[in-house]
Amino acid sequence: MTLLETIKSPADLRKLPVERLPEVAADIRKAICDQVSISGGHLAPNLGVVELTIAMHYVFDFAWDRLLFDVGHQCYPHKLLTGRLPMLKNLRTSAGMAGFPEPAESPYDLFRVGHAGTGISTAVGMARGDSLNGEGFDPRTNPKGRRVATIIGDASIVNGVAMEGLNGAGTLRRQFLVILNDNGMSISKPQGAVAQHFDRIRLSHTYADLKKRGKEVLKHMPGGSLIAEAYHQAGEMTKAALHDDAWFEHFGLLTAGPIDGHDFPTLLEFLTEARDLDRPMVLHVKTVKGKGFDFAEGDSSKFHSPAPFVREGCRVEIKKDGRSFTAAIGDILVDAMKRDPKILTATAAMPDGTGINKTLAAFPERSFDTGICESHALDMMAGLAKTGWKPFFAVYSTFLQRAFDQAFQESSLQGLPVRLLLDRAGLVGGDGAVHHGFCDTAILRTLPAAALVAPIDEPSLVEAVEFMRGYEEGLSAARYPRDNVSTMVVDRLGPTPKFELGKARCLTPELDVVGKPAGAAGPTVDVAVLAFGTPAIDALKAADALKGEYAVSVYDARFAKPVDAALVRELLSRNIPIVTVEDHSIVGGFGSAVLEAAQEQHLDASRIIRLGLPDSWIIQDSRSRQLEIAGIDQAGIIRGIRQAVELGSAAVTPRVVTQSVSPVLA
Secondary structure, rough: OOOOOOOOOOHHOOOOOOHHHHHHHHHHHHHHHHHHHHHHOOOHHHOOHHHHHHHHHOOOOOOOOOEEEOOOOOHHHHHHOOOOHHHHHHOOOOOOOOOOOOOOOOOOOOOOOOOOOOOOHHHHHHHHHHHHOEEEOOOOOOOOEEEEEEEEEEOOOOEEEEEEEHHOOOOOOOOOEEEEOOOOOOOOOOOOHHHHHHHHHHHOOHHHHHHHHHHHHHHOOOOOHHHHHHHHHHHHHHHEEEEEOOOHHHOOOOEEEEEOOOOHHHHHHHHHHHOOOEEEEEEEEEEEEEEOHHHHHOOOOOOOOOOOOEEEOHHHHHHHOOOHHHHHHHHHHHHHHHHHEEEEEEEEEEHHOOHHHHHHOOOHHHEOOOOOHHHHHHHHHHHHHHOOOOEEEEEHHHHHHHHHHHHHHHHHHOOOOOEEEOOOOOOOOHHHOOEOOOOHHHHHHOOOOOOOOOOOHHHHHHHHHHHHHHHOOOOOEEEOOOOEOOOHHHHHHHOOOOOOOOOOOOOOOHOOOOOOOOOOOOOOOOOEEEEEEOHHHHHHHHHHHHHOOOOOEEEOEEEEEOOOOOHHHHHHHHHOEEEEEEEEEEOOOHHHHHHHHHOOOOOOOOEEEEEEEEEOOEEEOHHHHHHHHHHHHHHHHHHHHHHHHHOOOOOOEEEOOOOOOOEEEE
C-alpha cells in the first residue's frame, strides 16, 4: 500500500511528519500520470501544483476554511487528498472523478468551475459573506473563524475578471490569501505585458536586494518573524522575498515572493504566516508545469491535456485515432492566408487547441495569441476589421460566452465582419458541463445580420471559411465539435458545393423535394431530417437503417441564421413532418429557428420535432455516451423519426424531444 492510499482526508495528511510529504508528492504524481496515460486528462498543470496543494492542506483546514480554484484543471492533487483516490480509475466519466472541481463529489469542492479568472472574485464574495455571518477569521476577535484562500494559475491572472477581483480584494479588512501559481505558462506560452513583468521578477532581482526589501516590509507586519526566519532558511536557492513596491501592492495587497513552489519547508513557513495575517495577501509561488516527468516538463503545452499516451522508456507517444476538426481548421486557415493577404487570425491562450499554432508558425505577423483574454481578443478583432482586415478569432465555444458583449457592441452593432471559429461546440466529453459549448447559436442568433454556419466535415469546413472570408455584412461564426472529421458524405456524394447564404444542402438527392412537383411526379418522402452540423452524419446513418420502412430525406442545414425558410415552407406545405437535430441546447437553437421560420410564414408547425441537448446539465463522460444521453446519436434520431411519422395527419402541439436520461446534474 502506498502512503497516498492511507490518506482518506486532509486530517490524515496533517498527522504525517513533514519529512514524509515528498513521499506523498511522489505517490500523487505517479497516480495522476498512470491514470491520464489511460484516460487522457489534464496532466502538466496538475503535476506542477503537487507540493503546493499538499502544503495548503497541511497548513489550512479546508473542511472549515475556504479553498477556491481558478482554472479548475489544477484540482487533481486536491481531489486525491480529499478522499477521492478510488474515483481516479474512472477519471472524466460519470462513474468516477470529474476533471474539474465538483461539489457533488465532495464538500471540499465549493464551486463547479472550469473558466479562468473567476476565483478571486468568488473568494472575495465568500470572505465578505463569512464576515457578515460572524464566521470570518480574525486573529484577535475570532481566531477560530474561517480563512479564505484561492489558487490562481496558468496565467489566468491576466484575465480581466481576475483584475477586477484583485481590485475588490484590496478593499477587504480581513485575512484573504491569493496564491499566484506562476509556472511561466498558460495553456501555452503566456502573452502580454503582465507575463513579461513576472518574467522580469523571476530573472532580474538579486537575492540580496530582495532580502533587503523583505526586511523593510516585515517591520510593518504583525508577527513577521516566521517569514523572516524563512528568508534565512530558504537561502539563495529559493530567492524568496517581500516586495514593498510589488505590482500587487497597487491593489492594496501585501505581496510575498516569488518562492519555490516545490520546496516544502519554504511553502510551509510562508503559508503558516499567511494563514494568520489580518489583511489580504498575494503569495507568488514559482512552479514548474509538468514537474516530475521529463516529457511533461519538456513540452508542457503538448501534455497540458493530452489524449491517452504510451510511455516506452524515454519515448512517449500520444494515441491518435483520426484527423480532428482542430487539425483541419489550422491547415485550412494557412491555405486561406496564403491566398488572401488580408486574413489574420487570433486565439486566446489556445493555439494548440484551436489550430492557430499553425498560423502562428506560418504567418507570425498576422497571427496573435492574446493570452486568457477573450474579451480583449474580440475587441481587438473588431478594431482590425474596422481598419480593413479580415479577422478570424478561433475560440472554444464555451469561452465565447466571456466575450459576448464584445460580439454585440464592438462587432455586430458596428456592422463589422468579425469571424468566429467555435471549436469544441456542443458536447465535449471528459471535460464535462464546465466546457460544453451548448449555447453559442442561441446567443449569437440574437445579433442582427449575423451568419451562423455549422460544417459537417472537412470539405464543408473549407467552404464555410470561404463563405466567411467573403461575408462583409456583419459577424459570422462557424461551429464544429471536439471530434474527428468524417468522410462519409464526400465518399457518397463527391465534391462539396459552396455555401450560399441561408440555403441548406440535401444529402439524399434522390429524396429532395425542393423544386419538384408534388404528387406522383415527385419523390415520396415520409419524413425530413434537418440537421445542423455533424449530427447530419448520424442522421444519414439513421436514414440508411430505416430504408425499406420509411423514406427519410436528410438535409445538411448549414445555416442556423438565416435558416432556410424556403425549405421549411416546401416541406410543411407537402405535409412532410420535420425532425430537427443539433448538438446544442434545445432552448434557442437551430430547432427554435425552424419553428420561428414556420410561424413567420403562417405554416402549421405541429409536425416539427426538435432533438437537441436537454435543459439540464450533462456531466463528464465520453462524447459518444453524452450524445446517447441527449438522444442525438443514431439511435436517438431513429426514435425521433418514428415519433414524427406517428404524428400522422393530426395537428398537435409542437414537440420537444430531448430523450435525456441520467447522468445529468440538476
